[in-house]
Amino acid sequence: MSARIVLLLPEVLGTYGDAGNAAVLATRLRWRGIDAAVHTVGWDDAVPEGGDVYVLGGGEDAAQLLAVDRLRDSTGLRRALDRGAPTLAVCAGLQILGRSFTVADGTRVTGLEVLDVETVPGRGARRIGDVTADPLLPGLTDPLVGFENHGGVTTLGADAAPLARVRGNGAGNGTGDRLEGAVGGSVVGTYVHGPVLARNPALADLLLTRALGALPPLEVPEGLPSSTARRLGARFPGAFTAADRRRAGA
């Protein structure tokens, strides 16, 4: 059976290339010999409850309001979250899964209440730029890298843990304490675009491991520059390219 990566509402939650996160997850499974497909949930489609990993991206205010209303009534998503399906939520996606968020015109909107976070608009300028963060989530060691572009301030409640701590002039959640992202139950939320899983393959593999258990070694396809093959995963135990395998005489 094919593994299913469920990409939620990319027409409205897809402003910053975040749909790439779903492609990265599926492709990393295929590179391990595991059949995998991205199941895209369009505006009129039901959310399947049996997906292996769920992915939400970023979006503008109006799009975020549409998305939260659409997903609030989705029993498929609710059931998937209740059974602990690993879920990646970026930017607007993170805010939607929280208790509430307040949009620029002051309207406070109830979220899906899966993550114990609340978001209000920031008072200063949007933080826009490259960001590096040291991971706080057990299982991650490499610094998290990507691009920040948001103005919201997200406060974590007692049931949410930060994903990472930003370095330098990064904003993270915008609360001034350098915390970045939110983790609660099976949900990993972040403000890091890039898309985040393309820039941080270890986070991709962590989500996949949570969904499917221990993964076979990753075999990067041939015909890629060696520097790129290394970026794609050679830092992980058991990761090697087809060329490595031939050299080893396997």
Add this chain to the structure above:
Amino acid sequence: MTDRLPPRARLAVVAARGVSGMARRTGRHGSVIGGRVATVLDRRVLARLAVGRTVVLVTGTNGKTTTTSMIARALGGDGEVATNHLGANMPDGITTALLDAPDRRLAVMEVDESYLGEVAAATDPAAIVLLNFSRDQLDRVGEVRTVARRVGDAVAAHPRARVVAFADDVLCAGAGLRSAAPLWVSSPSSWTGDAGVCPRCDGPVTHAGLRWTCGSCGCERPPGNWALVHDDGWSARGPDGVEVPLEIALPGHANRLNATFAIAVAAELGVAPAVAAARLRGLEQVGGRYRTVTRPGGSTRLLLAKNPAGWAQVLDLLDEGPGRPVVVAVNSREADGRDVSWLWDVPFERLAGHPVVVAGDRSAELSVRLAYAGLPHRIADDAVGATRDTLGAVDLVGNYTAFHDATRVLA
């Protein structure tokens, strides 16, 4: 038209011409400096320079420079029309272009999306052309819906301007609908990535084939007055059964659509469609875009693609030809936008069958993107160098600064 200006403006114009000429002779910023000086000396100089002219303003995310060039040509070309053909599309550049062409009664200007309101307020345009709106440099320009809404505000503020807008693009149509009687241009379009939210009521927009409809307010794709159609060959079909074949040298679907815009605008300003179409025939490159440079052992065609919608157009164009080698160069300098996450909204999978080389400041991230797209490729230090290493015909596709770096080297 300088003689009708008040003394202060005349002084501004004379001083600006001097500086402009000097800057050009020394090769520095000739396309904007004159306008900047004139504006410092006389804040209202742009409005004064526009008085008595028929002004056409062209804006949108992609195709501004090419379409502006086509419209200027369709209206009679260099001898008749003032235009900012160097692509200097902010107020200083537009002022400079008007300074440089004091006697031309027609002015066709491309305008940066963010400055349409300001430029329209100064120039009282006869026509405003809205090509398309999609994500571009989110970190610098801002969110595309906000940009499109401001363009719509500018449209609403100029009820006397004839608005010519693209019906298939949801955000573009939303801005066009702010005019009482827009003229619609339509064609099959493949990019709907920023089209999920209604520009009028923020409701959900769904797409079925070429049609789009808002589920909340019922707003839908307007019927095109002018359409790009394909029978035996490509042609532009207008009102009252007018149909003119498009025999343009510029490649690709996007340029056939740009040409349809040019013919529609020219017709609005009294140029017969057949005459406009004939005038477009000789256009072979626009500011280096689509230019083919020959070199020992082959040739290099230069293409610009700076965002996902632009790439969709380039991929359409590459699909029309054989699977020639492609060099892709991506930078993320100030003029490009620093964020390269847009690379993930480009279906690079469609380059399968083309030998691919990546280059530019962000070649490492581009390489990762292509790896996930399943494309074997190599990384080169230098884009133009990579084309020289390749026999036969090669396409070099760059985003803004990467493209301009390449055109400069190949000049």
